[in-house]
Amino acid sequence: MGSLETERSVVGWAAKDPSGVLSPYTYTLRNTGAEDVYIKVICCGICHTDLHQIKNELGMSNYPMVPGHEVVGEVVEVGSDVTNFKVGDVVGVGVLVGCCRNCRPCESDIEQYCNKKIWSYNDVYTDGKPTQGGFAEAMVVDQKFLVKLPDGMSPEQAAPLLCAGVTVYSPLSHFGLKKSGLRGGILGLGGVGHMGVKIAKAMGHHVTVISSSDKKRVEAVEHLGADEYLVSSDATRMQEAADSLDYIIDTVPVGHPLEPYLSLLKLDGKLILMGVINTPLQFVTPMLMLGRKIITGSFIGSMKETKEMLEFCEEKGLASMIEVIKMDYINTAFERLKKNDVRYRFVVDVAGSKLDQ
Ligand SMILES: NC(=O)c1ccc[n+]([C@@H]2O[C@H](COP(=O)([O-])OP(=O)(O)OC[C@H]3O[C@@H](n4cnc5c(N)ncnc54)[C@H](OP(=O)(O)O)[C@@H]3O)[C@@H](O)[C@H]2O)c1
Ligand SMILES: [Zn+2]
Ligand SMILES: [Zn+2]
Numbered sequence: 001m002g003s004l005e006t007e008r009s010v011v012g013w014a015a016k017d018p019s020g021v022l023s024p025y026t027y028t029l030r031n032t033g034a035e036d037v038y039i040k041v042i043c044c045g046i047c048h049t050d051l052h053q054i055k056n057e058l059g060m061s062n063y064p065m066v067p068g069h070e071v072v073g074e075v076v077e078v079g080s081d082v083t084n085f086k087v088g089d090v091v092g093v094g095v096l097v098g099c100c101r102n103c104r105p106c107e108s109d110i111e112q113y114c115n116k117k118i119w120s121y122n123d124v125y126t127d128g129k130p131t132q133g134g135f136a137e138a139m140v141v142d143q144k145f146l147v148k149l150p151d152g153m154s155p156e157q158a159a160p161l162l163c164a165g166v167t168v169y170s171p172l173s174h175f176g177l178k179k180s181g182l183r184g185g186i187l188g189l190g191g192v193g194h195m196g197v198k199i200a201k202a203m204g205h206h207v208t209v210i211s212s213s214d215k216k217r218v219e220a221v222e223h224l225g226a227d228e229y230l231v232s233s234d235a236t237r238m239q240e241a242a243d244s245l246d247y248i249i250d251t252v253p254v255g256h257p258l259e260p261y262l263s264l265l266k267l268d269g270k271l272i273l274m275g276v277i278n279t280p281l282q283f284v285t286p287m288l289m290l291g292r293k294i295i296t297g298s299f300i301g302s303m304k305e306t307k308e309m310l311e312f313c314e315e316k317g318l319a320s321m322i323e324v325i326k327m328d329y330i331n332t333a334f335e336r337l338k339k340n341d342v343r344y345r346f347v348v349d350v351a352g353s354k355l356d357q
Contacts, residue, residue, distance in 0.1 A: 326348070
């Protein structure tokens with residue numbers, strides 16, 4: 001595995017162009033600096049953001065790009081100033097690997113809103129090299145952006161918590177929506193949405209899933225514990241549910257009308273946008289004014305919230321619902337994700353895929 005002084009060559013699976021097809025790619029990792037931790041990747045979840053990025057849907061993709069930001073790994077080597085981690089620890093890495101550390105968000109422990117944040121892939125690190133993500137044998141990550149997994153939590157089950165889990169936990173926490181008894185809506189039952197149902201239920205909320213079809217009804221109610229299930233095209237049921245929700249977590253990854261969902265909110269209700277959508281969304285202002293409703297957005301969560309969320313999931317016994325695959329299936333997995341055909345997160349068994357062979 002090399003020593004602290006040597007640059008290491010690793011194999012990852014990279015998209016080479018906007019077709020988004022991933023194939024093996026060899027690159028080097030920086031030396032393990034004083035604050036750095038060198039991890040061997042165990043597994044990594046596939047988030048819809050990876051799909052947006054490999055296909056350049058946001059127009060800011062750089063190639064070759066090794067995606068993957070729901071990473072669980074084992075610590076192999078630590079730098080001289082690393083105090084929080086030791087060799088053998090099982091740790092998580094999410095969307096970010098860097099921030100400026102002295103702006104207002106950084107000083108308030110909400111470094112995800114730092115203007116100089118560094119993404120775990122498709123970005124440039126402080127050494128000038130491209131960052132590469134978790135669909136790879138190994139990563140070198142600053143200790144600030146690592147979290148230790150609770151003992152006994154399975155790496156595969158934990159991976160989706162590192163983006164999907166904290167993405168729903170953070171706004172519920174920030175907007176004062178953790179108290180029990182609230183009525184919440186989860187719009188779009190995918191990777192983020194299914195963790196939304198589980199986390200909101202564990203907070204004691206009455207949870208309504210709002211889905212584009214009837215296909216996920218049985219699972220949503222029987223396996224994920226949703227209280228109600230609405231199909232967004234069912235105008236009658238949507239009408240009956242008007243004015244009933246304190247918040248909606250909107251995870252739809254494509255342009256969609258907002259008004260049908262704004263109508264579901266009560267006075268002061270919040271529509272929290274999660275989807276990364278590259279087309280303008282529309283609504284007429286009375287939809288907000290006549291009910292003092294709020295449309296907002298939220299971006300992942302801080303390292304502090306990630307730790308809190310993992311503790312919350314451990315305490316409540318929450319896990320993700322996943323389909324574990326090997327790396328040679330990843331392109332099919334991306335196609336299936338695009339077609340809305342996954343229950344509810346793909347997790348790549350990276351260590352078991354033997355990328356070096
Ligand atoms: N804000 C953040 O920090 C953050 C973090 C993670 C992800 N995201 C973004 O959040 C969005 C959801 O991510 P995800 O990983 O949960 O995605 P996902 O697993 O693909 O789930 C999205 C869900 O949206 C619904 N949907 C409606 N129209 C769709 C369409 N045309 N294509 C695909 N799905 C459609 C589907 O649910 P139904 O079948 O129930 O309709 C689908 O399961 C993405 O845009 C992603 O980039 C943002
Ligand atoms: Zn993500
Ligand atoms: Zn900052």
